[in-house]
Amino acid sequence: MDKKLLGIDLGGTTIKFGILTTEGEIQQKWSVETNILDDGAHIVPDIIESINHHLALYNMDKDQFLGIGMGTPGTVDLEAGTVVGAYNLNWKTTQNIKEEIERGTGISFAVDNDANVAALGERWKGAGNNSDEVVFVTLGTGVGGGIISNGQLLHGQGAAGEIGHINVHPGGYLCTCGGHGCLETYTSATGVVHIARDQAEEFAGDSELKRSLDNGADITSKDVFDLAKQNDSLALRVVDEVCYYLGFACANIAALTNPEYIVIGGGVSAAGDFLLTRVIKNFEEFAFPTVRDSTHLKLAELGNDAGLIGAASLALKFK
Structure with missing residues (x-):
C-alpha cells in the first residue's frame, strides 16, 4: 500500500490539515479553529485530537503514513522540533511540539517555519516547477x-x-x-x-x-x-x-x-x-x-x- 503524508498549516486563526500522496496530491482536507487561550496550551492537544479523529473517520491508521509535516509561525529548532516566539499563537515559551505530537499520534513528525514550508509547496507543486x-x-x-x-x-x-x-x-x-x-x-x-x-x-x-x-x-x-x-x-x-x-x-x-x-x-x-x-x-x-x-x-x-x-x-x- 502506498504511504500517505499528513500536512498541517498552523495559523493564528485556523489550523489546516491535509492527507496527501507522496506525489503531493491532496486527497482529504479539513480545518479547525486555532484556540490561542491559556498561552496557546490547547493548540497541540487540538491538533492531536483532530488527527486521531479524522484517521478514525477515514478508517485509516498511523502505519499508513510516512509522517506528519507542519508549518508554524515563530522560531523553529528543526532538530529538537520545538517552537518559540510565535506570538500570534500566544506561544511565548518553548513548545515541545514534535515530542507531544509523536507521542499523541504515533506518527513521525517534522516542523519548519510557515514561510519556509510555503516556499517548499510552491517549489514542489506550484510556480517553482520543482x-x-x-x-x-x-x-x-x-x-x-x-x-x-x-x-x-x-x-x-x-x-x-x-x-x-x-x-x-x-x-x-x-x-x-x-x-x-x-x-x-x-x-x-x-x-x-x-x-x-x-x-x-x-x-x-x-x-x-x-x-x-x-x-x-x-x-x-x-x-x-x-x-x-x-x-x-x-x-x-x-x-x-x-x-x-x-x-x-x-x-x-x-x-x-x-x-x-x-x-x-x-x-x-x-x-x-x-x-x-x-x-x-x-x-x-x-x-x-x-x-x-x-x-x-x-x-x-x-x-x-x-x-x-x-x-x-x-x-x-x-x-
Whole structure:
C-alpha cells in the first residue's frame, strides 16, 4: 500500500490539515479553529485530537503514513522540533511540539517555519516547477519568504529567508523589528496603505483614492490596486512605488542566490500581472545581466494550499 503524508498549516486563526500522496496530491482536507487561550496550551492537544479523529473517520491508521509535516509561525529548532516566539499563537515559551505530537499520534513528525514550508509547496507543486533554485516571497500583512538552493531550504543560523527585513530605504518607515526601511514596511498590505496615506498628503490632482483618504475612509491594499487598474492617478503612483521597492529587492536577492525562479505570493500578489509586470520592469533595471537573463519572476500558483503542501513535503524525509 502506498504511504500517505499528513500536512498541517498552523495559523493564528485556523489550523489546516491535509492527507496527501507522496506525489503531493491532496486527497482529504479539513480545518479547525486555532484556540490561542491559556498561552496557546490547547493548540497541540487540538491538533492531536483532530488527527486521531479524522484517521478514525477515514478508517485509516498511523502505519499508513510516512509522517506528519507542519508549518508554524515563530522560531523553529528543526532538530529538537520545538517552537518559540510565535506570538500570534500566544506561544511565548518553548513548545515541545514534535515530542507531544509523536507521542499523541504515533506518527513521525517534522516542523519548519510557515514561510519556509510555503516556499517548499510552491517549489514542489506550484510556480517553482520543482527547480532546485527557487526563492519565494510572500506579501501579506507582513512580508516573508523562503530560499531553496541546491534543492534544500536555507536556514542559516535560523533567520535565513527573512526577505521582509531586507533594507530597501535606509532611514525609511519604522518596522516592527525596530529597524527603518525594511521591505515589509513598503510592500506588505499595511505598507501599501502607509504609502498611499503619505502620498495623498502631497498629491494635488484628481483621484478617487485621495478623496477616500481625505474623507477618513479605511482603505486596503486591494482598494489601491483596484483603483490603479482604473487609472486612478494617485493609486498608480502608489503602485509604482511599491513595485519599485519589490523589484529592487528581487534584484538583490537574485544577485545573492541566482535562483531559476523568484515566486511572488501572498494576498498582495492577487493583483496579478498588473503587479508582476511592474515588478519585473524594476527588477530588470536593477539586476546585473547574468541574473537578469537567468532568473525569472512568477506569480504563485497554489494560493492557500502552498503551506499545506509544503508542510506535508517535510515528511518525505522519513522515506
